[in-house]
Amino acid sequence: MTLSDEQLERYARHLILKGVGVRGQKRLLAAKVLIIGAGGLGSPVALYLAAAGVGTIGIVDDDVVDVSNLQRQVIHDDDRVGMPKTESAKLSINRLNPDVKVNVHRTLFTADNAADIIAGYDLVVDATDNFAAKFLINDACVLAGKPFIHGGVVRFAGQLMTYVPGEGPCYRCIFREMPAAGEVPTCREAGVLGAAVGVIGSLQAVEAVKMITGAGDLLTARMLTVDLLTMNIRTVPLPGHEPDCPVCGDHPTITTLEPDNYIQPACAV
Template identity: 45%
Template sequence: MAAEKVAPPFPAEEKMSGEEGAPAVAQENASPVVAAPGLSRLDIERYSRQLVVPELGVRGQLRLARSAVLVVGCGGLGCPLAQYLAAAGVGRLGLVDHDAVELNNLHRQVLHRESRLGVPKARSAAAALKELNSGIQYVPHELALDPSTALQLVRAYDIVADCSDNVPTRYLVNDACVLAGKPLVSASALRLEGQLLVYNYQGGPCYRCLFPKPPPPETVTNCADGGVLGVVPGIMGSLQALEVLKIASGMGTSFNQVMLLFDALEGRFRHIKLRPRNPDCPVCGDHPSVVALQDYEAFCGSSATDKCRTLQLLHSEERISVEEYKTILDSQVLHVLIDVRPQVEVDICHLAHSFHVPLSKLERKDEECLKSLGQRISQAKQKNDNSSAFPVYVVCKLGNDSQKAVRILQGLSQDVLGLISLKDIKGGLMAWANKIDKQFPQY
């Protein structure tokens, strides 16, 4: 099909009469032009495709231009969110992130580039967005949001978008938004699933109304632990941007009492009706007890980071370092090494001499799995004349699941595995890659 020829919305600008090379055109013959007040000719051209949407129109576009949005996290959610807000003409974007661009970010954090590896994410995102729309004000905040900075920062914006990946930051941002009276658009993505909610908007609930107590730290999984298909946060961040734009332009949102759930595998969206605002909520209730920001890491029992968490479940004498394990290997001490990672991670990389027993099977006391493990230990014992407890070491990616596995194996009777000495390897295979074998893949 031939390309459609579209006439420009306005004729080319002509020079004033009397200027060098100006055409001899009488000014009184020029057609009067009446454009929307507050929008330049270039604004109208740039935003023309959304200006003609009746629900937005000129009034909505002007509201966007006067709006200021704080984006907390310039990662998998924050990148597509900020990109669409900038493209749509939101007047000021605050970009909060204390982290730097890493190679493993690029499959989902689409504003960053290989050329900006090591650059602070807030600065990298601002640079990319400026190339998209130079008429927007970008304010990089290269910091970790904490109780000393959050409230003052939130008060400087009209709407807050929570794109963080940890529980303490979610409580912190929620409480700051309630205390500052700002709507909060929140999303999350993990593996092949996503969620979207709008808090503290037009009488709707806040995050604490729905989740008054944080989950136990050992039950929380983030993208670093559980993985995510890059397009999933892209979808959720785009939906998040949609709700921010609807609120900022005056359309309003449908999600202040509804949770949107996305299942990427099934290609399905579901809506769950939420409870209304809790009048007894400690932060947004009728008689709030939280009137100032608190220590959210202490409240949640976990660190405010999207990095892989570090658990401490075992005593120091029940653990060994990767350096100590390397000495055991070099000394050719007979032992069994159990790798408790999921099969999908073992397929990526593993130590050749390890014996794979997924933690999930240990947790449900899988009889066939335990029988196989017992046989492996028994075979190794036959090569060892020593009657003392046979050494068994447990490894995982980071040294968290291996500690859980040691606890489970310690609870088994001696009849199952025989007399063994159990220890986990601190830091797991990623510590091995960092400190022992630089060629071992990191993921």
């Protein structure tokens, strides 16, 4: 692949960046990233990956833009209220970088379609806000041997970790089962600071760029936690791969995606 004159100019700051350079930029241009959720987390992920020159971005979401989304979902705007979020995201991505190919998946991410949707991508970004979706993303990616980047936010706090097959624990190794209904408040119930999802989503985009280019150290076997009220940012070591994990363990009991195990719809923050 030879970079065009326009690409040399557009990505000039990457090309002189140790850890990216021409080789890394070519990897970005060839990469295919799936973002599940076109909301608060998905917005900065999609925009920064598009700006970085990721060649193909897939967006999964079945919702439409609502005025209440605009406090945090910066990929959308007031003129697009009522538009499918996937279409709105595609417009913003291509307005920023018209060379990016955007695949629109206007659907819920479910146990029935998960394997087919992720099959065409190199890595997956979890930009959802409910536990059923997060466990489904984890299980689908583990079974398919796909890396993914987890992110979650509520109120003023967030967390993220990266799963790479064969390196460190998966999400289910750490959080074995979904919490009972009502045990953990959702963003709808507890609220969320718009800028907080911007911080975590931007960090997810950084992890994706690092994974694609090979720069730096990924958050494998580590979880980054952020408390924006106190500005306390920590990297917490995680236990290694759990031999008894039901999906990635030595004797897995989850070998297929059963719809009854993921009863909440997958929606964006």
